Amino acid sequence: MTAAPEIGSARLRSEDAKLITGQTNWTDNIQLPGLLHVAFLRSPVSHARITRVDVEAARQRPGVVAAFSGADFADEQGSLPCAWPVTEDMVLPDHPPIAVDEVRYAGEPVAVVVARDRYAAADALEAIDVDYETLPAVLDMEEAIKEGADLVHSDKGTNQSYEWVFEAGDIDAAFRDAPVVIERRYIQQRLIPTAMEPRAVVCSVVGDEYTMWSATQIPHILRLMLATVTGIPEHRLRVIAPDVGGGFGSKLQVYSEEVICLLLARRLGRPVKWTESRSEGNASVHHGRDQIQRLSLAAEADGRIRGLKVDLLADMGAYLMLVTPGVPLLGAFMFNGIYKMDAYTFKCAGIFTTKTPTDAYRGAGRPEATFGIERLMDELANELSLDPLEVRRRNWITHEEFPYDTIAGLTYDSGNYEAATDKATELFDYDALRAEQAERRERQDPVQLGIGVSTFTEMCGLAPSRVLGSLAYGAGGWEHASVRVLPSGKVEVVTGSSAHGQGHETAWAQITADRLGVPFEDVRVLHGDTGISPKGMDTYGSRSLAVGGVALYNACDKVVEKAKRVAAHLLEADEKDIEFAGGSFSVRGVPDQTRSIQEISLATFAAHDLPEGFEPSLDSDATHDPDNFSFPHGTHLCAVEVDTETGFAKIRSYIAVDDVGKVVNPLIVEGQVHGGLAQGIAQALYEEAVYDADGNLTTTTMADYLVPSATDLPTFTTDRTETPATTNPLGVKGVGEAGTIASTPAVVNSIVDALRPYGVADVPMPCTPERVWRAIRGGGPEHSPRPGAGGGLGSAGGEA
Amino acid sequence: MPRVSVEVDGVKYDDDVEPRLLLAHYLRDRLGKVGTPIGCDTSNCGACTVLLDGMSVKSCSVLAVQADGKDVTTIEGLGDGHGLHPLQQAFHEEHALQCGYCTPGMIMAALDLIRENPDPSDQEVREGLEGNLCRCTGYQNIVRAVRNAAGAMRQSPAQEEATR
């Protein structure tokens, strides 16, 4: 058999069939007999004591079955879990799913209604009476840590949840008499993940069997956490993630609504459904990013980095959710980027505010870190009048130096930053663009050209359990797969990963087809249901392929090992002489004597003639716990045209050369990069969760929170270099977050680069036309290509 | 309660509905036509796009009663039951979807776009789909899929007709 290898082929996705015909099984599509609808009343204020909640009138509304306050659930609802106590003395406040005494962010649930349909439930919310005694909103992290600041959790006596420190090398020596020191303060604005499918939950209880369908990324973790919070025995609870419409981290969570729907189903003995509206979602889905970064970099006069100091304030929001405190700490391992240095310190304080809790959002800690270091590298280049690529070249780990132990304590197994950068500059036509830039500067063109560089790496494949243990994370980072060989030779693969758009059904079938030598069409992939896939750690952190894919690879090998024994027996040969290729077993030196894997599986099923003591099954499973992270990297280049009169920045070209190791499906990889770029660019240019002075979220709808549309994004040019990971047999690294991590600094660097002649050293994100315009006006007038134009409004320049 | 009489994907329905019932909820909750998803509450995302008498509308911004006497085509009514519509085929071939949540609305909006402009440029596709948000794909493959589908539909206009 000479079938072309599946791994590496651009297979069209098998999951598309249902998605393009409207036959998808979204959670909100689920109908059960007698299903009731749930609606939550949410706090309209940032911070207040609840003095009274009266749900009586709501109960009387037509179609209403029940209405409850937080107090009605006080004995039962427990506290939402935080699985990552990053320090021993971390302040971890109680987090009741429905607020009982106090609300601490606008959007926090305060009461719940159950009714015959969603309209009746929504109507009844209006009849609930809540009295709030307003408390001070705590919105500014730097204010929040001052002596005597108003407190988010008054019983804790502080707004600081933790301080976490990492130190390596002699940082004082690195900064002492350093020829160059760059100090910057950058803001990572707050973002709303905005998966297109709003969250939804359906719960049913039959006897003592509980079933939850949830639009979640983490059915397995969710089951364990719900069992822990509610006391429902784990084996009585089945969690199903049906088709899930995107997550980006926002569905890596244990949410109030999930806990309460489960408790409602139990209390009422009826199935319930809750589907969020976008505007309640914007306020209650966890947010991402939100850091103040204070950075200092010391370098030699030739641009070589001596040391880096990172001091972060990370906004936790009002509570610590599943991995809230740990997210910014992932940045500790990434702030050093691809660069060598002698000393490094990382300090992060987690701060409470009366805002929606933050947690993982695509990239989770690594985009923030990459932004910081890649912005600093551009500043360093500017300071020394070096090309930004040259300053990077002088500092990056060269391809001969791998494996390389970084200052942050990781071992980068492989990479080739030179190759990716060479390819990117060539595709970009770097020199020609630099020439055009010089020319536009020369003639004082009102439309200036900027070139932004980002040579990034990231850590994927979360994660070695032993590393997670050393970081006090509450679980391991393994993944599970099992392979069932059916009598007819068709194969079912069960994976603990839980895809929600990533295309696992296709990619996992490709891996299986290659490893077992069966046709792609003969493999079916099952996932996302604890009843079907009993073990798993789910999908986030670009881990599925690098951990789950490897588990599958190993499970396939076990199938082959078992089948080999049967083949040897049937071929009357020694097992050592059996060769396996292309789905066929043969005896070495006797090529005409073969048995196909399908024949072996049928023989195993029949079990008439098996080796002595052989258990009649080829089914195998494997749990893979990686030894190390994987480290995708790449070089992204962005050319932007900035209209200095309007402040409008338009991306003219964007080149992404990514090295994600071996590629299973190039189509899927490219799609992941595109989508990642869109989200990273969105942070640079468009998106921001905004709170007003009272602590109300003003970006509650899609009209206010600007997810880019097709006209807001450019056409990307993507390419790859391929340096296989050496730490797993597939050589894969992961791709889900790369585009997001790399693109934000590339875009901002390009805008700042365009505006250097105006004395602009930074533009805060998102770089809206107004902010860009103000930054230009805030620069020195001697830099203005149109002298005398700097007056008027622009002279305020405050925001930049 | 007002009565609506509406044909959805070739099937006739007569129902009493609350005057405020949105077409999107009528389709999903009353008729079980859940192929059309809902992504927002401000008519921004376009996930709920359907054709109403051949013109694309966001079904979350139309009342069920406004569809009275009209013809609704949803994603479920595309293709001929076995084969895929050229747009569905192109979305598949160009990997123009990941999670697929935006896809039904995107395809229905694209259908209307191609009806008005059978040979759109990249920029015209981007502008024509501005009211449909996708969080996964970055749009590039969607643009290519729509242009390819438009090409296929120009080749065999009969297939396009079959969807009306």
Ligand code: FES
């Ligand atoms: S659901 Fe109709 S536009 Fe968003």
Ligand code: FES
């Ligand atoms: S494919 Fe997920 S929103 Fe478009």
